[in-house]
Amino acid sequence: MSVLVIGLNGRPLMPTTTRKARILLKENKATVICRNPFTIHLWYKTGCATQEGSIGVDTGSQNIGIAVTAGGRPAGPESGAYPPFLHGETGADRGKGSIP
Secondary structure, three states, X not given: OEEEEEOOOOOEEEEEEHHHHHHHHHOOOEEEEEEOOEEEEEOOOXXXXXXXXXXXXXXXXXXXXXXXXXXXXXXXXXXXXXXXXXXXXXXXXXXXXOOO
């Protein structure tokens, strides 16, 4: 699961891991600004590295399709580009493989 990050200047940065966010919060280098989606605000200077991305939505008659690209390549759930619920995984389906 990814944690959204806001830089010292108020601009959004690339998401981080929950482990890194926990360490930053414990060392008082960040504070929680929102719990849903979980977002932290950094209290130290960082670079402003961000990644271009786009999202596409196909509203079909029976199914809705969502596509996310990052840097011209498809971004999958393993890249942390989007949360599990956006690629069809629900609480009841976790760990059961692909969803029909």
